[in-house]
Structure formats: C-alpha cells, structure tokens
Amino acid sequence: MSDIPCKPLDVPARLARALVSLDGVSVGDAFGERFFGPHERVQPWVEQRMLPRAPWTYTDDTEMTLSLVQVWATERTCAWWCAARHLDSFEEALWCTVAGFGDRDTTCAIVGGIVALSAGRSSIPAPWLSAREPLRRRV
Secondary structure (H helix, E strand, O other), X not given: OOOOOOOOOOHXXXXXXXXXXXXXXXXXXXXXXXXXXXXXXXXXXHHOOOOOOOOOOOOHHHHHHHHHHHHHHOOOHHHXXXXXXXXXXXXXXXXXXXXXXXOHHHXXXXXXXXXXXXXXXXXXXXXXXXXXXXXXXXX
C-alpha cells in the first residue's frame, strides 16, 4: 500500500477553482440557452451581440456540474485524488481509496471505473475479478 496520504494538502484551493469553474459553466450554459430557437430569429441577436434579458435560466448541464462539485467537495475528494494519483495501478488506487473511510463501496466503485479505463482491464488483479460475484450482464 502507498504511503501517500489520501487527501491533497490544497483541498481549499482546489475547491475554490472548482467553484470558479462552476460559475463559468453555469453562466455559459444559461447564456447559450437564451439562444435556442429558430435560426432566423436568434441569428440577428448573435450578429448584433444583443445581450439576452435576465433572468438567464441554467439547464441540466449546470445541474450535472453542481452534482459533480458537490460530490468532489464532500467525502469523494479522496476518490478523485486516489484515481488521479494511481491511474496506472488499479490495486494501489483502490487501497488508497478504501483507506479514506467514508462511503467505501461508492468511492471504490468510482475509482475502479476510472482506473480500469485508464490502465485497461488487465490492470484489475485476476484474483480480485474471480472474487467478485459474477455480473448479471444484460448486454
């Protein structure tokens, strides 16, 4: 198991950056949403750079981003960090994640999916695959 602590030391700075990004996503989303409509109606507004009237309502794109920031800002911070630190080692990523306490099955599931995509299926230890109950695949 790695000696690297689970949470990075600059969590407040990373959260601040995530919130700035959230502002950018939400304003961009709400701005763009105001230009949905027939091309012949909205294109003159774009060409004249007419600022839409308030309020600008954001969409499901912002709702998804809000969810991600909320997850990142709570106990799942460890999961994202562990995945990023161990993208080439499924085993190290999961040991790092499970050491972070919290909702261990959810955080390990998130990290397992990310790292398996990054490092490939062969990165999952064979004994771990055989220890997991068989999947009931529908596809």
